[in-house]
Amino acid sequence: MEIKCIVEAILFAAKRPMTAKQVQQVFPELEQPDMTDIQAAIDAIIADYRLRPVELKQLASGYRFQVKSELSRWVSRLFEEKPPKYSRALLETLAIIAYRQPVTRGDIEDIRGVSVSSGIIQTLLEREWVRVVSHKEVPGRPGLYGTTKQFLDYFNITALNELPTLQEIKDLDVSDIDKSIANKHPHLQVTSESQKTNQPFAEATD
């Protein structure tokens, strides 16, 4: 039996991503092809399916056959259940963990400016998108969160550096702020500004 044929069958039958190494090990011990042959077979299969509605895709934890995203419009109708929706709060928390890992929950809250509900962290942990990679050596030893391969797999990428790049944060010079405010908004620095806005709480609690 041709190696490519067997590799293809293995990748179709596996219900999870498989690395080339894992594919190799499915072969009986004395018949295992070289890794270069396995890799060649995988590359050939990827080429074979280029024009079909399914593709062999490389993800973080290996290769997996999946239905191409162009067909999601039709295929999603197969399933009665709608795909899970994720709130902005969850996605922002996930983004912070992905881009700033390892981070504590406190770090996440500092960046977002609001508290993070335990439900969000719990959901991310249960989906196995994040995990506690370590504990920070400060009082309370809070967990430090990092992302997992499953997270990358779910979003169809192979490594963190395939995430959209973060826009650069400009360094800022405080004197520039003063200058720009002084130049562009001269009215903002005059005392007439003090009007009603100074006692927000008194009014708010009325």
Place this chain on the structure above:
Amino acid sequence: MEIKCIVEAILFAAKRPMTAKQVQQVFPELEQPDMTDIQAAIDAIIADYRLRPVELKQLASGYRFQVKSELSRWVSRLFEEKPPKYSRALLETLAIIAYRQPVTRGDIEDIRGVSVSSGIIQTLLEREWVRVVSHKEVPGRPGLYGTTKQFLDYFNITALNELPTLQEIKDLDVSDIDKSIANKHPHLQVTSESQKTNQPFAEATD
């Protein structure tokens, strides 16, 4: 998007056999192709996969992609990975049943001080290491568990009293246990090597 392409995607994503009619109904109502077109697409797909390791097969309840049976020999090894280890809770439960039989699940829970999941009992029953020997005449008529002949066979003993006594277990330390069993029953020393050799696949290929 070509009809054939969509049909192929649907058949790959469906987790069950699909009739041509069911495939048609996955299309949005106003875009549903004629049944003849669906059938033509299915026939074309069957032809496309004729030489590949997966095939689109017509079963009683519809069409389903299957790994070809010729590949069974290679692919089956995918599912024969080293099985997970049994939990501590399972081993404790098994030991309690062996030493305290006949016992109810409640008795086991009393001794262990924690609840026993039905999964554990189920696993032990499925392996035929324990069986329900009777029911206790208390409310609920809980089953009384005892060990089986298969349990003795698995551990290579002919009767329970070949197991160390409670006192012996209490007094022994880890290395002694292996030794004492080895002395009494030299055949009992199960090494991890011997497990490797009886992987079913190795046997199957003989």
Place this chain on the structure above:
Amino acid sequence: MEATLAEPPPAFAIVNGAPYNQLPEDLYIPPDALEVFLDLFEGPLDLLLYLIRRQNLDIVNIPIAEITRQYIDYIQMMGFLNLELAAEYLVMAALLAEIKSRMLLPRQPEAEDEEEDPRATLIRRLQEYECIKNAAEEIDRLPRHERDTFAIDVDVSKLSVVQQLPDVRLSDMLLAFQDVLKRVEQLSHHQITKEALSVRERMATILANLKGEDSLLFAQLFTRAEGRHGVVVSFLAILELGKERLIEIIQPEPFADIRVRAAGSAAIAEEDFQVESAAQVG
């Protein structure tokens, strides 16, 4: 409602140079629209960003005083509507008020180096948050499993697969049991009595033999071939089973054969007897 809030600002959003003498347009949104406020904004930084972006301002150049006023107007409106406001929004209002009041004070150049300008801190936080907010939106757009890409499911049930079961070493089981015994010793009210194992095994066997039988003759529970030792084991097992009320040992009349039955069958027999006697009385 969301659309109203998210709509690009009207002409009044021209900020540079233009004084603000009127309340922001947002405040004329019907009150029920404001009730979605908390759902719409992910916290004070998000609200601030919204106020800044709706006026096409650069974060670095934000007119702190004006943004502060708008922000506090919002917060006040929330107060009027008695909507429950997360504490973070109020903390931010206090911070903004503080920044503003500082700006009104005369500068003390020598003090400036020692503590960081609170505006710079705020601007940095806004930038950082905006970065993450955009990144989250981009992650949301990545083709994702279950929504855009789908697992294929090829039938493998026809393949012959032998499921391997976990192996257990006897020593592992005994070590687990050793732990149990240690724990039990600590809890004094539990006692694992030390009958010989052969007795416990025989108890289970006897119960299994009684299963499905009405009763067995006492003598049937002994096997001659086992010899004296076997008889003793069986006898002890029967006594133990009796003690634990798992079986009943019965002798209908003096010198009759002793019979043994499972405790369950006794209960059924009694019921039958009661029914019979009731019938007789009737």
